Amino acid sequence: MQFWRALRHRLIPISHRITVAVPSKVSTVQRKFCENKLNVIRQIKPTNGKVILGSIVVASLPLVPFKNIFESFLISTAFLDAPNYNEQLFNVVLKGDLSALRRLKGKVDVNARHSLGWTALHVASVNGDSKMISLLIEMGADIDAEDLFSNVNLVAKEKQMNSIQVLLSREDEFSHRLNNRCSFRGFTALHYAVLSGDTESVLVLLKNGANPLKCDESGHKAIDYTAENQKEMKNALIKYTKKYAEQEKIKEVEERRKFPLEKRLKQVIVGQEGAIAIVAATIRRKENGWFDEDHPLVFLFLGSSGIGKTELAKQVAKYLHKNNKKGFVRLDMSEYQQKHEVAKLIGAPPGYIGYDKGGQLTKALKEFPNAVVLFDEVEKAHPDVLTVLLQLFDEGRLTDGHGKTVECKDAIFIMTSNLASDEIAEYGVQLRQEAQEIAKKRYAGKVVDDQYIEEITVSKHFKENVVRPILKQSLKRDEFLGRINEIVYFLPFSESELKLLVLKELNAWAKRSTEKHNIQLTWDKRVIDVLINGYNVYYGARSIKHEVERRVINQLAAAHEFGHIHQNSKIHLTVEQDSNNSDNLMIKMIVKGKNDKKGVLMDLAFKSPLNKS
Structure with missing residues (x-):
């Protein structure tokens, strides 16, 4: 006892280094006593710091006078550092010490996470401590974390x-009442409050704006975890779910008014x-709410490859379902060209291989009934697959291989196709030319805006007499086309x-060159004019991508390999006429080193190593 009093007395005045001794050759009872005393010493908090245990050492000078008390020592060295308030936060919340939590206000990150993933609000909620929940929310806790x-x-x-x-x-620092074989990833404070069985905690969270519609990783809302005898809690959740849904709807309407869907889509899609x-x-x-609730929405996107059909479908899904990956289902119909591959879509019938797995489409729609479903290149699908889609579009439901019905009337189905793409491309070019002529007249004051809009719209004659016969010939049936709400043309x-x-x-390549090679890339406006000549109307944006790679990136890579450009180089792309052919414009680069004031003009057209001349 005298040893521990002396040791504790010696600890207090030391400002930078603290040395603590624990005897190694003692009985179990004595060791337990020493460990308890050591825990007391660990809790000594000097004014500007906290004791943190460090590495084990063999000896220490300040303890020499005490060596005659024990035969040998295990010496633990500790250092004074800034107090770990976040660590204290979890202990305080677990103990339900409100006054201690108030003292931590302003010193602690209330949304700090435990090393295993939970927050202090989760701890308070799972233990049903409504007062602690209120205080944490007041301190700025993220209620839906x-x-x-x-x-x-x-x-x-x-x-x-x-x-x-x-x-x-998990049991000592969170809760010992949970089944730790289950997954709790994605649980919010509201989920845990429901599991705690404390209605008051649930009400505190709901009144402070907790989202009762939020799902965990398994797709379950908080209300799904209520027991049959928790009627008061369940009624409160139902009431606030309706209220929250109404508030969210009002917010969404306001957001849509301020930032319409057209503007959102235009941020990503060109033209x-x-x-x-x-x-x-x-x-x-x-x-x-101005739509037929008995039938899903069905689109058919027509146009050349690489023109934005798939990207538009993705952006619609992102807009409707935020970043929920299950909200967008993409099926490549080239994988459904054979008759037997219908089973991949809706599931194999009893007795056939794959019966237990279910179908790709039915499985996805069971998990997310209002998903955006993309049928890519639908013209490649087998006619029997189109028969299944006909039922889907007509009734808004599917019957899987198990005989169970999957309701999906709230889903949006988008088909893409390259049918009539050549005709649409040629017609689009003609439309663009006509539009340019009308635009010139419009700016001259010779035509009004209404006439201009009418002229650049795809004509009914083109739709009925050119496109429709091609669709009918490939898809074989009028009733299939009749189920489509909108046929959308990509020009x-x-x-x-x-x-x-x-x-x-x-811009994308300039960003990559900076991040990967620390090379700055800039260009003249004329470079853009030269590169657009690589556009192919039948391959869309992909032809532009390939032209940039061919005429710029391939040559930059060659220059890099041969040592003409290095890290910290500045490259400016410019255009010059070919000395041998005045009609031919060549892209060249001006290369500046880190300390160079003047750049070196360099031809991007490097000769192939196979060319010996």
Whole structure:
């Protein structure tokens, strides 16, 4: 006892280094006594710091006078450092010490996570401490933060820890009442409050704006975890779910007014104003309840390859379902060209291989009934697959291989096709030329805007007499076409849109060159004019991408390999006439080193190593 009093007395005045001794050759009872005393010493908090245990050493000068008390020592060295308030936060919340939590206000990150993934609000909620929940929310806790802890075995594997260690930490520092074989990833404070069975905690969270519609990783809302005898809690959740849904709907309407879908789509997609306008108008109709609830929305996107059909479908899904990956289902119909591959779509019938797995489409729609489903290159599908799609579009439901019906009337189905793409491309070029002529007249004051809009719209004659016969011949049936709400035409890019595509591609490569090679890339405006000449109306934006790679990036890579450009180089792309052919414009680069004031003009057209001349 005298040893510990002396040791504790010696600890207090030391400001930078603290040395603590624990005897090694003592009985179990004595060791336990020493460990308890050591824990007391660990809790000594000088004014500007905290004792943190460090590495084990063999001896230490300040303890020489005490060596005659024990035969040998295990010496632990500790250093004074800034206090770990976040660590204290979890202990305080677990103990339910409100006054201690108030003292931590302003010193602690209330949204800090435990090393295993949960927050302090999760701790308070799972233990049903409504007062602690209120105080944490008042201090700025994120009420809808998700727990990153899945289950003991997975976390142990992720963190490279012993599973017993993880289990003990979860039980001692979170809650011992949970089934730790289950996954809790994605649980919010509201989920945990429901599991705690404390209605008051649930009400506190709901009144402070907790989202009752939020799902965990398994797709379950908080209300799904209520027990049958928890009627008061369940009724409160139902009431606030309706209230929250109404508030969210009002917010979404306001957000849509301020930032319409057309503007959102235009941020990502170059050109295609007509296609965007049709899709946005149809989606708006659905969002505001002006649609047939018995049938899903069905689109058919027509146009050349690389013109934005797939990207528009992705952006619609992102708009409707935010970043939920299950909200967008893409099926490549080239994988369904054979009769037997219908089973891949809806599931194999009883007695056949794959019966237990289910179909790709039915499985996806069971998980997310209002998903955006993309059928890519639908003309490649077998006629029997189209028969299944006909039922899907007509009734808004599918019967899987198990005989179970999957309801999906709220889904949006988008088919893309290259049918009539050549005709649409040629017609689009003609439209662009006519539009340019009308635009010149319009700017001269000889034509009004209404006439201009009418002229650049795809004509009914073209749709009925050119496109429809091609669709009918390939898809074989009128009733299939009759189920489509909107056939959307994607036209070739205009010159201004091509410039945007080139600029977008060059900016992407400039960013990559800076990040990967620390090389700054800039260019003249004339470079853009030269690169748009590589546009092919039948291959869309991909032809621009390939032209940039051929005429610029391939040559930059060669210059890099031969040592003409290095890290910290500045490269400026410019255009000059070919000395042998005045009609031929060549892209060249001016290379500046780190300390160079003047650049060196260099031809990008490097000769192939195979060319010996």
